[in-house]
Amino acid sequence: MKRFAAIDQGTTSTRGYVLDESGTGGIVCSRKHRQIYPQTGWVEHDPEELLGNVLKCIEAAGVVDAIGIANQGESCLAWHAETGEAISPVLVWQDRRTESTIARLKSDGAEELTLAKAGLPLDPYFSASKLAWILQNIPEARILLAQGKLRLGTTDAFFIDRLTGNYTTDITTASRTSLVNLETGQWDSELCDLFGIPLEILPEIKPTMSDFGTVHVRERHIRLTACVVDQQASLFGHGCRNTGDEKITFGTGAFALATTGSAIVRAPEKGLLPTVAWQQSGKPAVFALDGGVYSAASALNWARSLGLFNNFAEINAFDAPPAISRNLAFVPALTGLGCPHWDGSAAGMWIGLSLDTTAINMVQSILEGVAFRAAEVIDAMQQLTPVGQTISIDGGLSNNPWFCQFLADVLQKTITVQSGGELTAFGTAMMAAGHFNFNQMQNTQRISYDPQAIHIDGKALFSKAVSRCRNW
Template identity: 35%
Template sequence: MSSAVLAVDQGTSGTKALVICPERGVIGSGFAPVAPRYGPGDSVETDPRELLSSVLDAGRQALADAAEPVAAVGLANQGETVLAWNPDTGEPLTDAVVWQDRRAAPLCAALAEHDEELTRITGLPLDPYFAAPKMAWIRRGLTTDGVVTTSDSWLIHRLTGAFVTDAATAGRTQLLDLDEVAWSPRALELFGLDGERLPEVVDAAGPVGTTTAFGAPVPLTGLLVDQQAALLAQNVTEPGGAKCTYGTGAFLLTQTGASPRRTGSGLVSCVAWRLGGETSYCLDGQVYTVASAVRWLTDLGVVSGAADLDPVGSAVPDSGGVVFVPALAGLAAPWWRGDVRGSLTGLGLGTGPGHLVRALCEGIAAQVVELASAAAADLGRPLTRLRVDGGLTRSALLMQTQADLLQLPVEVSALPDVTALGAGAVARLGLDPALTLADAVPDGRPSAVYEPRIGPDEAAERLGRFRAEVTTLLERSPDAPRVP
């Protein structure tokens, strides 16, 4: 019998699938793009049928590439993306409202007096980034029919007929009691969702159902939200370790162990995974626009794509005084100011594409430094290194800038597609409960380690310019920042 598994990472801009053999590593791969639609009023939507077809296409490509059967399937998902759908037919009733969508902001404003209570119950601050505000927005403005869930539950139902979500994905809704790891009646009441039929909350590893979507019947045995899948694949399984994924956004997670750690720094506390009924927790911080900010520069014609960052940015020695706060969809952790928009200052007649690229890299890296500093404050000790993954880690300029501003070594994963590898790891654990985490998680050394090339004084000066600009943006807005 085959011991390989099919690992599927359904992401914002595409779906990646890998066939992973425990002895030979990745033996097959596939990819299918997804095209989110960015519209007026901070709307971001995707056709759910495109999400499903991308899963099927990428999975079938990977299986054809491997040219051998698999024993199980694992699925990672994009977390806070939601839709309404008919549980009898499986047909979508709305488009998928993507995690970046901000149209639920007025709903959150109306619930502002309950922000502290919701944060205490769920670990998450009241923000349209999370799933519950989007679910309530769909119910109030689009449809009251069917069920409204995160996208993983719909995909799982289409693949197997089951109606479930894993504990970590449930933890991204703002409807999960963080301590009980069960749906919170109070949170449901506050969002007006107390009459909803919700999926069963299950472990990340274990049989969910059987799918024939990829050919012969095969069990679905692994489920995990994307960033936690990357945390697992990066082998950050002990308290104090941290990883950052650079994708559409940037996501820094640090493991906190068997107890949730309430945070005063602006990071969110959430479930890392639940395995064998035992829950591990993490702290999570987000930068909303990273690869999407690169795409913005590309659309303006400054670069032709992410591959241009290094050659264009390396043509100049520094940013030339340009400061870029790439808050093109608002500021996430630790500020939680979705109303704030980005800024580009310090422009002059001599400003060229290279300066804009360097300023963008500094803006992304500076926001990650803020997340790392918040994590260190919550943990009570400084981070000693940062493990990183994601498409933009291919940019040596961005990674060197990150190490310089962070003043710590930045270790780039040698394993591409770590989110899919995390989905594969939980699929293997679900297939063989005798395996340990150490058995299931791939062991890899970094492909590159970036050490700081500047001293702490210069790093502090560059960070100071960025922070001053963020302060200016916060002061321009009528709302006071939640986190000082």
């Protein structure tokens, strides 16, 4: 029986997953890595640690016919073209060190160009300004550039180069850099010039599902047949094939994607971004509309680190009514606000605290805040593309029944949680396998949460809280 491996290299861990041709799959390896915070607003990973975990997950997969890799999307680094050695840390998608550069570019009117060509606003979230920071601030990068020995790109390109010897990335990841023209699917010279990045040192862009080379691990030779951003992999894994099909992944952040087919939907005024969903070799790209909430499970993990609760089982149910009904709100802007606000100056905030507020009240308000932020994204999307009455979700927070029901109530839509919960890995493995009959392979066991009436206009009150956390 044929077996296919997916390596889900995410923000907090790397997970190995194996899917067989019958549609049965599961996690075979999981490795956490360090989160490095050198100073306020900076978030880094150790590239060698990430690569080591990727290799361990490949080894744990055993004998497989092909591999797919899902990556963090906007996280990037630089490395030596000949030795493969990383010369910078990974600058993680959450990293905000380039705020001043972005502010200068905005004041110069450059956002008109990035919106027109890349479909993306100017924001430190995307790779381009971080790649430029590496060139400007790491002396070895400038030396290697002068010698023609510099490689600069997103984490997937680093992994592929080290694993196969091929310097390449995929179209979904490239579309998140602010350096790609969405219409052509190629690096754009004007965008590269804007950020001061030599186009010729960037990796080759290939379709999501294509031949990326051969991985050599422990005398095994395995084809690498898929590379994709984790959120797009999740969209594929959820079975979102038709226009308007939508999913939300509640991981470190919360990311909603809706499939738009061949249409590139541009809505910068609503904070929504066009992006490439996937591309099969020899076929046109499929596009999606993307809206992100930067802090979701990360906000909950932060609260746990503060001692507000001890284990996740404690917060699967609450005796009290929603915190928002008691005028207590939390805005999860711990790394700024994404869609629809795009305000990097916003700060995380509780409002409505009083002497009788308990730790568990505060945790409840965090879960509500993530749900309300997701609702802001969905409300914006519904103004541009049809969104069905059912939304599929995954990620760590999808395991919390109270959160799922609250989300259904806020959205007034049915929320479905597919069993297994590994939709990113599942989608990546399917891409690696080349299976496109999702209905045949889909795990049909799922839990549904139907909406109930909410007796308070929580959205309006939460919107007021959001307005007060901005421009901090």
